Amino acid sequence: xxxxxxxxxxxxxxxxxxxxxxxxxxxxxxxxxxxxxxxxxxxxxxxxxxxxxxxxxxxxxxxxxxxxxxxxxxxxxxxxxxxxxxxxxxxxxxxxxxxxxxxxxxxxxxxxxxxxxxxxxxxxxxxxxxxxxxxxxxxxxxxxxxxxxxxxxxxxxxxxxxxxxxxxxxxxxxxxxxxxxxxxxxxxxxxxxxxxxxxxxxxxxxxxxxxxxxxxxxxxxxxxxxxxxxxxxxxxxxxxxxxxxxxxxxxxxxxxxxxx
Amino acid sequence: xxxxxxxxxxxxxxxxxxxxxxxxxxxxxxxxxxxxxxxxxxxxxxxxxxxxxxxxxxxxxxxxxxxxxxxxxxxxxxxxxxxxxxxxxxxxxxxxxxxxxxxxxxxxxxxxxxxxxxxxxxxxxxxxxxxxxxxxxxxxxxxxxxxxxxxxxxxxxxxxxxxxxxxxxxxxxxxxxxxxxxxxxxxxxxxxxxxxxxxxxxxxxxxxxxxxxxxxxxxxxxxxxxxxxxxxxxxxxxxxxxxxxxxxxxxxxxxxxxxxxxxxxxxxxxx
Numbered sequence: 205x206x207x208x209x210x211x212x213x214x215x216x217x218x219x220x221x222x223x224x225x226x227x228x229x230x231x232x233x234x235x236x237x238x239x240x241x242x243x244x245x246x247x248x249x250x251x252x253x254x255x256x257x258x259x260x261x262x263x264x265x266x267x268x269x270x271x272x273x274x275x276x277x278x279x280x281x282x283x284x285x286x287x288x289x290x291x292x293x294x295x296x297x298x299x300x301x302x303x304x305x306x307x308x309x310x311x312x313x314x315x316x317x318x319x320x321x322x323x324x325x326x327x328x329x330x331x332x333x334x335x336x337x338x339x340x341x342x343x344x345x346x347x348x349x350x351x352x353x354x355x356x357x358x359x360x361x362x363x364x365x366x367x368x369x370x371x372x373x374x375x376x377x378x379x380x381x382x383x384x385x386x387x388x389x390x391x392x393x394x395x396x397x398x399x400x401x402x403x404x405x406x407x408x409x410x411x412x413x414x415x416x417x418x419x420x421x422x423x424x425x426x427x428x429x430x431x432x433x434x435x436x437x438x439x440x441x442x443x444x445x446x447x448x449x450x451x452x453x454x455x456x457x458x459x460x461x462x463x464x
Numbered sequence: 465x466x467x468x469x470x471x472x473x474x475x476x477x478x479x480x481x482x483x484x485x486x487x488x489x490x491x492x493x494x495x496x497x498x499x500x501x502x503x504x505x506x507x508x509x510x511x512x513x514x515x516x517x518x519x520x521x522x523x524x525x526x527x528x529x530x531x532x533x534x535x536x537x538x539x540x541x542x543x544x545x546x547x548x549x550x551x552x553x554x555x556x557x558x559x560x561x562x563x564x565x566x567x568x569x570x571x572x573x574x575x576x577x578x579x580x581x582x583x584x585x586x587x588x589x590x591x592x593x594x595x596x597x598x599x600x601x602x603x604x605x606x607x608x609x610x611x612x613x614x615x616x617x618x619x620x621x622x623x624x625x626x627x628x629x630x631x632x633x634x635x636x637x638x639x640x641x642x643x644x645x646x647x648x649x650x651x652x653x654x655x656x657x658x659x660x661x662x663x664x665x666x667x668x669x670x671x672x673x674x675x676x677x678x679x680x681x682x683x684x685x686x687x688x689x690x691x692x693x694x695x696x697x698x699x700x701x702x703x704x705x706x707x708x709x710x711x712x713x714x715x716x717x718x719x720x721x722x723x724x725x726x727x728x729x730x731x732x733x734x735x
Contacts (some may be wrong), residue, residue: 254634275637286629290730291653301639304649308642311649341730361639 205268207232207397208365214261214432215248222248224432226262228416232364235391235398235412237441239405239452241460244418245433246401250369253399254279266365280363284370287354288342294353295338298325301361325360332356332386348379352386359390366391368400372407384411405453408441415441417452425462511700519700523689535689536705540712543686546602547667547674550609554670555663557610558617562659563651565618566625568643576622583615587673595681605677612673613666617659624658625651657728664720671713 206229213226222245230236240246251257252264255273264271266278275281288297302321306313313321329335332352342350351371358366368387372380388411391398402408408415417437424430437452473481497510511519524536561579565572591608598604628651636646678687686709693701725732 254638256634275634277638277640279638281635281638283631283635286631287635289632289635289650289654291728300636300649304636304639304641304645309644311641311645341733343730343733357635358638363638 206230207267208271209265209268210262211265212262213252213259213264215245215252215257216260216432220429221432223252223418223434225434228435228438230397230414232397233395234414235388235400236414236416237400237402237408237412238416238418239402239408239456240418240433241456242403244420244456244459246403246418247369249418250367250399250401253365253367254281277361278363279365279367280358280361281367281369282351282354282358282371284373288350288357290342293339293341294329294334294345295322295325297342297353297357298328298360300357325356328356328360329353332390346379348375348383351375351383355386355390359394359396362394364397366396366398368398370401370403373403380407387411405449405456409449410441412441415439417456419456419459420462423459423462428462508697508699511703515700516704519698520704523701523704536708538684539686539689539705540708542682542684543674543678544712546605546678546685547609547670550606550674551613551663551667551670553606554610554614554617554666555659557614558621558662559655559659561618562621563625563647563655565622566628566655567647567651572622579615579618579622583619585611587612588676591677591680600681605674605682608673608677609670613669616669617662617666620662620665621655621659624662625655628654657724657731660720660724660728664717667713667716667720671709675709 208228208230210226210228213223214221215223226249238246238249248257252259253271254275255271256275258273266272272278281287289300292300299318299321302324303313304311306317306321326335326338329338332355334349334352334356337345337349342353345353354371371387372383375383384407387398387400390396398412400408400412408417415437416435418433419436420428420431420433421436422431436455439448493510494513497512500507500510501512520536524534527533528535561575565576565579587608590611591604594604594607594611598607632650633646636650641649674685675687675690678685679691682688686705690702690705
């Protein structure tokens with residue numbers, strides 16, 4: 205059975221159709237990159253995956269059951285910004301998941317258990333290349349380091365699914381490349397299922413195992429919200445030629461202009 | 465030459481410019497005081513610096529002839545105790561209800577309209593009610609401060625709690641946090657420095673209510689003393705008292721600012 209299944213999934217806000225007729229199956233350990241123009245429902249899809257929005261029609265299934273209607277431990281998340289807690293240092297941020305689990309009331313642990321959590325957190329931080337910044341607060345870290353921290357914080361909880369919401373959108377190209385390598389490595393090591401939202405088509409094209417393009421295949425220029433976005437391309441990636449890339453790229457540009 | 469709007473005084477210049485108005489005011493006062501006293505040495509309205517010095521000496525450093533106590537110290541301690549308890553209790557209530565309102569929609573829906581309503585009641589208008597209920601003793605004065613600033617603290621901290629990025633609340637849940645843990649490990653630590661900032665703002669209002677309550681019914685306190693000696697037109701006591709109150713307010717404000725920077729460096733660095 206597929207891990208994630210989209211069955212005729214719709215999401216509408218009043219008369220605005222954001223997503224329509226989404227059908228897809230995703231197996232465990234796939235790495236799906238979702239690209240699309242701004243306003244084409246990428247973020248809405250992510251909210252459905254998190255459970256903070258409900259589908260208006262159709263179903264979104266996790267292991268054959270409707271996906272839980274609120275965020276929980278099965279789905280880790282890294283946002284573009286505000287992903288880490290500004291009031292905790294790097295180790296504190298990564299220890300957070302363990303502390304919350306160990307102490308339902310205080311949310312803090314002490315003594316030997318704390319030392320154990322701290323050692324685990326340090327190991328995780330070293331894994332993502334932050335071994336030198338253990339007691340730094342987020343505001344003392346660069347954008348790339350903050351995202352490394354956010355990834356470490358999410359992954360120490362061992363989620364089955366990792367959701368990435370344009371995680372590298374604000375980073376410099378060189379740093380972005382390092383982050384790609386990091387994510388690919390962790391994806392393989394931890395047997396994760398990854399959904400990565402990005403508006404960078406090139407990123408979508410060369411990262412991961414599967415590319416979804418969210419785009420409006422019916423587009424009324426007078427009423428761009430009348431029809432929702434669908435998955436217009438569902439491709440295994442890594443062996444696509446330059447021509448496909450360019451044709452998708454130009455289609456998305458057309459949609460972006462029409463939506464304005 | 466650069467346009468005026470683009471010119472900045474250097475550090476030395478800033479000091480001189482900053483002190484200048486104080487010096488001018490002082491000169492103006494001394495000149496006016498001298499002029500009045502030259503005409504009538506018993507004129508009470510603009511006492512000379514010497515007269516004020518004598519009054520300070522009498523109030524602060526000599527025991528009162530009637531009670532044998534140091535009046536200014538006694539007044540200061542009484543007022544500080546009232547404002548300390550009043551502001552402390554208000555801050556605690558503000559913190560609890562501000563976070564609860566901001567974080568939990570069901571509590572917000574229940575309490576927020578009530579708090580908006582209460583915050584619009586002019587506290588001075590219910591001062592008689594407070595005196596009737598709580599008597600003329602300490603409790604009524606502390607209550608006036610609490611009634612006066614707590615609704616503001618709650619509303620402000622509610623707003624600050626609502627401003628915590630949604631991303632962080634979602635992130636907490638994906639890390640396994642329950643509602644209580646989101647409140648105690650996310651909202652509380654992030655609101656603490658904002659509580660200090662809001663309390664600093666509320667202190668000015670708290671002083672107003674304290675002095676008003678002391679003016680109406682008290683037997684000691686800085687506000688009581690000012691209004692007592694008003695009967696004798698004792699500007700030589702009133703002016704130093706006002707300056708002393710200002711200095712106290714300044715010191716409390718400075719102290720809270722330092723505590724905030726010391727305890728919550730991340731807050732000041734990121735904002």
